[in-house]
Amino acid sequence: MPLASYQTSVPVVVDDAKCIADKGCTVCVDVCPLDVLRISDMSGKAYMAYDECWYCMPCEADCPTGAVTVNIPYLLR
Amino acid sequence: MALDQIVDGLSEVSCDVLVIGGGTAGPMAALKAKLKNPKANVVLLEKANVKRSGAISMGMDGLNNAVIPGYATPEQYTKEITIANDGIVDQKAVYKYAQNCYSIIEELDSFGIRFLKNENGDYAVKKVHHIGTYVLPMPNGETVKKALYRQLRRARILISNRYMATRLLKSADGRIAGAISVNTRTAEILVIKAKAVILCMGAAGRLGLPTSGYMFGTYENAANSGDGYSMAYHAGAALANLECYQINPLIKDYNGPACAYVAGPFGAFTANNEGSRFIECDYWSGQMMLEFYNELLSGKGPVFLQLKHLHPDTISEIESTLHKVERPTRGLFQQGRGVDYRSESIEMHISEIGFCSGHSASGVFVDDNARTTVPGLYAAGDMASVPHNYMLGAFTNGSVAGIDAMEFADNHDFAEFDAAEVAKERDRVMAPTKREDGIPPNQIEYKTRRLVNDYLQPPKVTRKYELGMRRLAEAREDMQERMIARNAHELLRALEVQSIMDCADMAVHASLYREESRWGLYHWRTDFPEKDNENWFCHTLLSKQDGKMTSEKRAVEPYVVPIADGEKDLYAKQRIRATA
Numbered sequence: 001m002p003l004a005s006y007q008t009s010v011p012v013v014v015d016d017a018k019c020i021a022d023k024g025c026t027v028c029v030d031v032c033p034l035d036v037l038r039i040s041d042m043s044g045k046a047y048m049a050y051d052e053c054w055y056c057m058p059c060e061a062d063c064p065t066g067a068v069t070v071n072i073p074y075l076l077r
Numbered sequence: 078m079a080l081d082q083i084v085d086g087l088s089e090v091s092c093d094v095l096v097i098g099g100g101t102a103g104p105m106a107a108l109k110a111k112l113k114n115p116k117a118n119v120v121l122l123e124k125a126n127v128k129r130s131g132a133i134s135m136g137m138d139g140l141n142n143a144v145i146p147g148y149a150t151p152e153q154y155t156k157e158i159t160i161a162n163d164g165i166v167d168q169k170a171v172y173k174y175a176q177n178c179y180s181i182i183e184e185l186d187s188f189g190i191r192f193l194k195n196e197n198g199d200y201a202v203k204k205v206h207h208i209g210t211y212v213l214p215m216p217n218g219e220t221v222k223k224a225l226y227r228q229l230r231r232a233r234i235l236i237s238n239r240y241m242a243t244r245l246l247k248s249a250d251g252r253i254a255g256a257i258s259v260n261t262r263t264a265e266i267l268v269i270k271a272k273a274v275i276l277c278m279g280a281a282g283r284l285g286l287p288t289s290g291y292m293f294g295t296y297e298n299a300a301n302s303g304d305g306y307s308m309a310y311h312a313g314a315a316l317a318n319l320e321c322y323q324i325n326p327l328i329k330d331y332n333g334p335a336c337a338y339v340a341g342p343f344g345a346f347t348a349n350n351e352g353s354r355f356i357e358c359d360y361w362s363g364q365m366m367l368e369f370y371n372e373l374l375s376g377k378g379p380v381f382l383q384l385k386h387l388h389p390d391t392i393s394e395i396e397s398t399l400h401k402v403e404r405p406t407r408g409l410f411q412q413g414r415g416v417d418y419r420s421e422s423i424e425m426h427i428s429e430i431g432f433c434s435g436h437s438a439s440g441v442f443v444d445d446n447a448r449t450t451v452p453g454l455y456a457a458g459d460m461a462s463v464p465h466n467y468m469l470g471a472f473t474n475g476s477v478a479g480i481d482a483m484e485f486a487d488n489h490d491f492a493e494f495d496a497a498e499v500a501k502e503r504d505r506v507m508a509p510t511k512r513e514d515g516i517p518p519n520q521i522e523y524k525t526r527r528l529v530n531d532y533l534q535p536p537k538v539t540r541k542y543e544l545g546m547r548r549l550a551e552a553r554e555d556m557q558e559r560m561i562a563r564n565a566h567e568l569l570r571a572l573e574v575q576s577i578m579d580c581a582d583m584a585v586h587a588s589l590y591r592e593e594s595r596w597g598l599y600h601w602r603t604d605f606p607e608k609d610n611e612n613w614f615c616h617t618l619l620s621k622q623d624g625k626m627t628s629e630k631r632a633v634e635p636y637v638v639p640i641a642d643g644e645k646d647l648y649a650k651q652r653i654r655a656t657a
Binding site: 001002003030031032033034035038039049050052053054055056057058061062070071072073075076077 | 080081125128130135238239261262287292293294295300332406413414514517569
């Protein structure tokens with residue numbers, strides 16, 4: 001069966017201006033219990049690659065530059 | 078992108094004690110094992126990252142079951158849990174916990190985790206349970222994981238993050254030999270030979286589907302997909318009382334605790350739409366959940382946690398805890414809905430089902446030394462059968478498991494396993510990556526968990542369970558024959574679905590086996606509506622025998638702390654009686 005991609009508004013938002021992943025930081029990617037954050041090959045910044053979020057906060061709490069914001073996933077907002 | 082690309086690889090390492098799961102019980106088990114024999118190798122394997130994994134990822138607001146001299150006795154606590162769990166308790170393990178937990182509190186205190194004290198310097202314990210006083214707030218509860226991590230580094234525990242264990246290895250004579258795991262970002266296989274293995278893999282918290290429809294909006298950390306239950310089952314270990322589901326009263330849609338254990342001691346209470354109390358006690362028992370369920374359906378629902386009658390300063394104090402630890406996004410959620418606790422009550426709902434002995438009693442069967450029925454295999458925390466053991470139980474029983482497992486490892490050599498088992502497991506793990514075309518794991522997971530809600534959520538109806546079994550078998554066939562994983566991350570989810578499916582099957586089997594109703598809502602069978610002590614005052618043990626799922630009865634061990642006839646029903650009288 002062919003697959004289609006599915007649009008979803010992701011709860012974790014990264015401020016590219018503050019994110020220092022391009023300098024080698026991987027804190028948010030490291031701490032996420034669901035392993036849903038990745039670093040973009042194109043921008044060098046962290047982003048939410050998979051919409052599988054427990055809205056638990058380590059990524060936001062541990063980010064050294066305050067670049068990460070966790071929002072409540074839309075479906076349960 | 079390099080991360081998530083599938084790499085073909087297999088390597089093998091060995092250690093004396095392997096601890097699987099780095100949440101709460103796991104770090105303590107690893108630490109105690111290492112301290113018991115500092116020369117031994119202890120590996121702590123974790124699917125996520127030990128720094129922030131498990132149920133206490135963002136800390137915990139307090140201890141829910143602290144047995145502190147001067148406030149409660151081990152005898153009293155053992156009695157309370159026996160009654161709250163409808164009598165089906167091997168008291169020895171609960172009593173041992175109750176005796177040991179105070180020393181664990183002191184140890185946590187020495188790690189830098191603070192507990193609330195009153196002006197005299199005594200622990201400020203609060204009452205939430207029906208009979209005794211066991212709830213101890215943790216003012217810096219958000220630091221728990223950091224404090225634990227420091228201890229692990231200091232003791233030189235070998236931590237392997239981002240490895241998901243998939244199956245246990247055994248020798249021909251049935252002794253534990255190690256585990257097979259897969260890297261969640263590369264799909265490389267790692268075989269770990271071990272003399273003893275401790276399973277600390279948390280609850281089966283991704284079993285039912287949250288009513289929001291968001292698959293990861295669970296009460297438990299959504300990484301807790303029941304992998305430990307599934308692995309123990311396939312290794313031939315017995316699992317106890319799985320029909321005693323975990324169902325919780327939670328903030329509607331947010332699906333996290335409100336939390337009555339925090340707010341209750343300040344005067345908050347659970348109310349119906351008239352603002353009236355309807356339950357005597359906010360402690361999470363099956364009987365309490367049944368009253369909650371009845372109220373929701375009675376026309377007096379929704380159910381609320383009411384704080385608005387409290388002084389604004391008190392509400393601010395409660396807020397500072399609720400919005401800082403355990404689930405800190407509670408504040409953001411309420412803010413988004415414009416709910417201020419000062420003027421509005423918190424709408425509550427009933428959660429989907431799961432397995433978790435931390436709150437109920439469904440777990441891998443263990444004795445008072447945390448030993449499972451497989452020699453050399455241990456279990457602790459939410460996935461082990463010691464009932465109602467919460468975070469402090471995970472720490473305390475993790476400690477018991479770590480010490481006993483190291484003793485076992487000191488007295489045994491590595492058990493030999495059949496290399497063909499590794500090859501077989503590698504094929505099973507990698508199968509979804511070999512298909513060109515098929516169904517992605519998220520769709521199989523959604524369907525499975527939706528079926529769990531439709532057919533398995535109590536009240537349990539035999540006819541519904543029989544239909545549920547058929548539908549789940551169809552989903553299983555899709556999972557086994559057609560599921561695809563296009564990268565290592567998707568493979569992680571594909572493996573988790575297989576744990577979820579196993580847990581769903583076990584939930585059906587265990588529930589159909591016990592032909593009575595017990596534990597309030599947790600095991601309410603409409604075809605057998607009464608409690609039947611004559612035939613069912615026993616544990617049920619589920620296990621894999623000759624490749625088939627089998628259930629049997631096991632007698633409750635004689636009580637260490639006797640329960641008087643007049644006390645047995647204290648938790649059955651939850652509903653507030655109307656007064657003339």
